[in-house]
Amino acid sequence: MRAGEVARRAGVTVRALRYYERVGLVVPTRSPNGYRDYDPVAVRQAREIRELTGLGLSVEETRPFVECLASGHGSGDECPASLVAYRHAIDQLSERITQLTRRRDALAAHLAQAADRLIPRSAPFTVTERGSAGPTVRCDPPSRVGGDAEIGRLAGVRLPAVTLAATDGTTVDLAALGPGRTVLYVYPLTGRPGVDLPEGYDTIPGARGCTAEACGFRDHHEELRSAGAARVYGLSSQPRHYQRELIARLRLPFAMLADPDFAVRDALRLPTFEVGGLTLYGRVTLIAADGRVEHVFAPVPAPDRHAVEVLDWLRTHPPVRSAATAGRRDG
Known part of the structure; x- marks a missing residue:
């Protein structure tokens, strides 16, 4: 043969x-x-x-x-x-498994220590909302994490001239987003595999689900664009390098915006809450067009299905030409 x-x-x-x-x-x-x-x-x-x-x-x-x-x-x-x-x-394989397990556990310990430095865990949670003036007010967790009961007041409000660092290395000025609609979903935080969330986080209604929410916007990104969303951003108080890990791990086709100083909260009076000594954004989504907030989603009871909710709204609410745009075209 x-x-x-x-x-x-x-x-x-x-x-x-x-x-x-x-x-x-x-x-x-x-x-x-x-x-x-x-x-x-x-x-x-x-x-x-x-x-x-x-x-x-x-x-x-x-x-x-x-x-x-x-x-x-x-x-x-x-x-x-x-x-x-x-x-x-x-x-031989058993010995390798033992060695790899030791290495994995050592790396996990280093990761946990690093995460604790980034996301400290301490006192029991309280939830706060900051107005444009006046002292911090303690609020009830369920109403605030899911969205401010008065959040509807944002419709029609002009977006502030706040510049945020984006995960793609650029900066984004909310007052100059450009033509077309922008979907800006605000979320508390995303965890990492093998890293515990802040103590008490799971007990807060509406807090969990940030990773599933991001995956939803990823999976429906092209549909959102086809339905009229010129751009999609996620926004949280986590630093940019932390958000970049999420972008890489989930392969998100859009950028995240980092607002560790809560500049957007202070400008628009968005809800925040505290857990384990960490201040986080409450979950809310803004649809913006022509420099103003066009629509607000709050509360967001099902983060894993929220992208579909936004997609349905875009499809059933075609954009209306602004007066300025109409004047330029008609003239």
Whole structure:
């Protein structure tokens, strides 16, 4: 049997077969004309090597199995030496797993320490809202995290001249977003795999669901654009480098805006709350056009389905030409 036929039947390349021959695992004979001639058992041997290396064994570690086949056995693991090879490979993998587990736990500990520095955990939560003037007011968590009962007052309000750092390396001035509608969804925070959220966070109604909300806007991003959203942004008080990790991990097609100083809250009186010593934004979404807030979503009871809610609104509320735009076109 020629090398090409053996390779095809065994599911390996001719190059791999030549390597097995060089290390003495598959041994052909020479025909009178000098061509290599492989015995039919070579197909089983090459296939055995392929399958065992796929399980993590090295080519050399397959030798007992190949020799078992060469001795006439129906399976490569019917010989005592093959069983020893199995046990040796398992022991090696167990040791690697132990070492990798230790490394993983050490990295997780470093990650937890870093996260604690970034998101400190301390006192029980209180929820606050800051007005444009006057002292901080304590509020009831359910009404504030889901959205300010008076948040509807924002409709028609001009967006403030607040410049925020974006995850794509640019800066965004909310007062100069450009033509078309902007979807700006404001959220408390997104966690990271293996990192605990601030103590008490899960007890606050409406706080959870930020990652699912981001995934929803990701999955429906093209539909939102087709429905008239010229741009989509997420906004939170987390720093830009933290948001960039989320962008990379979830492969978000839009940028996040970082507002660690709560400039937007102070300008628009958006709701915030505190948990574990950390101040966070309440969940609210603004649709803006022509420099003003056109529509407000608050509360947002189902963050994982919120993108669809925004999409439905865009589809059922076609944009209205502003007076300035109409004047330019009609003139």
